[in-house]
Amino acid sequence: MKKNTIYSIILLSLISLSTLAQSSLTLHTDQAETKINREIYGHFAEHLGHCIYGGIYVGEDSDIPNIRGFRLDVIGALKDMNIPLLRWPGGCFADTYNWKDGIGPKHKRPSMVNVHWGGVTEDNSFGTHEFLDFCELINAEPYINLNVGSGTVREAAEWVEYVTSANISPMTDLRKQNGREEPWNVKYWGIGNENWGCGGNMTPEYYADLYNRFAGYCRGDLYRIAGGPNVDDYNWMEVLMQKTTRHRQLVQGVSLHNYTFTTSWNDKGSATDFDEKGWISVLDNTLRMETLIERHSTIMDKYDPEKRIGLIVDEWGNWFNVEPGTNPGFLYQQNTLRDALVAGINLNLFNNHADRVKMANIAQTVNVLQSVILTKEEQMVLTPTYYVFKMYSVHQDANLIPANLKTGKYELDGKSVPAVHASASTKDGQVSITLCNLNPNKAESIDITLTGQEVSSASGQIVTAKNMNDYNDFGQEEKVTLKSFDVKKPKDGKLTVEIPAKSVVLVQLK
Known part of the structure; x- marks a missing residue:
């Protein structure tokens, strides 16, 4: 394999990693006692x-x-x-x-x-x-x-x-x-x-x-x-x-x-x-x-x-x-x-x-x-x-699920915020997880693990837009709205969700 080809592969891998950071969220559904x-x-x-x-x-x-x-x-x-x-x-x-x-x-x-x-x-x-x-x-x-x-x-x-x-x-x-x-x-x-x-x-x-x-x-x-x-x-x-x-x-x-x-x-x-x-x-x-x-x-x-x-x-x-x-x-x-x-x-x-x-x-x-x-x-x-x-x-009126979130940082000009922000609840056997990707430039991959409850199906919704300052105005088609969002089925209480840049996502599991 040529040296230039190897460099290209390495470079593409680095770009991919920088585009899709990694976070994890552990949800203790068996400890959900506090009402929201x-x-x-x-x-x-x-x-x-x-x-x-x-x-x-x-x-x-x-x-x-x-x-x-x-x-x-x-x-x-x-x-x-x-x-x-x-x-x-x-x-x-x-x-x-x-x-x-x-x-x-x-x-x-x-x-x-x-x-x-x-x-x-x-x-x-x-x-x-x-x-x-x-x-x-x-x-x-x-x-x-x-x-x-x-x-x-x-x-x-x-x-x-x-x-x-x-x-x-x-x-x-x-x-x-x-x-x-x-x-x-x-x-x-x-x-x-x-x-x-x-x-x-x-x-x-x-x-x-x-x-x-x-x-x-x-x-x-x-x-x-x-x-x-x-x-x-x-x-x-x-x-x-x-x-x-x-x-x-x-x-x-x-x-x-x-x-x-x-x-x-x-x-x-x-x-x-x-x-x-x-x-x-x-x-x-x-x-x-x-x-x-x-x-x-x-x-x-x-x-x-x-x-x-x-x-x-x-x-x-x-x-x-x-x-x-x-x-x-x-x-x-x-x-x-x-x-x-x-x-x-x-x-x-x-x-x-x-x-x-x-x-x-x-x-x-x-x-x-x-x-x-x-x-x-x-x-x-x-x-x-x-x-x-x-x-x-x-x-x-759902019950708050205690959660442990590990995430990286989104940084700019000396300011630093979490890449991902989250909360989760359970109601009538359904787990609802709301995720915010604060980074306007990069998607975030998050590994979610549930303890205390078995789930087999997943669905999602998303609010995002092309530009960070997009808004809805009179007489124009909506630029920011609520749309369905594809989520992979969980397996053994685990799933991975890729949260697009600058978005708010809902994941629901049953």
Whole structure:
């Protein structure tokens, strides 16, 4: 054999190895005891930009097909995605909102100025009844955020009574007068929002005392969620947990907010115009979520070792610069394949920490930040993030499978992230494995081994695209969608999956 031929063979072998790296995942199905709450796959709809008006609600007189003013296309898409829970009315908006302005005949409701988001005037045509009606239409649990920043204890207590009470009282009489005879079964209530910032600029000591007061008057079989820390404010979590110890029956959850930027709050970057450096920077920042969960959980464990109190990540997702030519206060951004990877990584993290994380809400549902749906007049677009949520819905109320993942690194310009990110669950005899290949250039081969359960068949789905910044746009064929993915049959509890570059993959085994 000629020397040049030998060199060529060696070179081709090296290229092949560099193209297809190697990882391994061991799944202990016999140890799957922790339930992944379906509420981890929750969403968030604030009165912000065109999330509510134009996105969810267009009014009964609109030419856009609707039922009682709610867009039929959005209802269908959310039901098909299997949305489990929806948070409302904010966000910062919640702490300027008086719920009584949003009930009764619509032509008699007073208008209000949305001081936080664009300074626009709203007519309050979408209020409590409309929100709860919409949740029933999409089969989602409602999560209502009370006004602590500018509201009173009485306003909050009366809102809870109006919605949930079956007793004879002025508030239940008012509800019946407004057309709802039976109470709604609303379990989840947020006691304030971002009280360290737009929700009142409070200290943790002051808020904790205020929380105990508000929560004590919001009576019933409720899941009360305290306004928790901003990102890595561990002192806020410490103070809140310590000061609510004497009233532990009044707190069932503590919120955590964390957004992902290209670099920082002051350098959010473009949602679509980015290179590989922008790709890895966002993925690297996304992975910070695990550190936040672990460190906040450690503090919670000191005061709640039984893990009775849930960590509620009720605002998360990518926050980039608004699209050119749009209102800066409306936070409208496009959604690329990069967003799909961010969604997959976060959802894997929430799954893997399901012992403490009991709910999460991506911001936001329609037309705002990392939304799952975009609308423009009568048109609707499903984003890459939408398809990841649809894919991952198999994990809802399944049991987390403890896993050992060994993987290499994807590195660029001094930044390093795992090549593969994963989580797995089992439900009704079916194992579901979600895999993210963070490397935009190389496929990744992963050897999967199952212990404790026999499987004989395999199927798969994938979200990927030709380019890392591909997105779906109005009037164009989808570039990023959910497609079937070929997976080889397992043998003796083992299989190998080749994960294409820059993709999110679901493997299901039975």
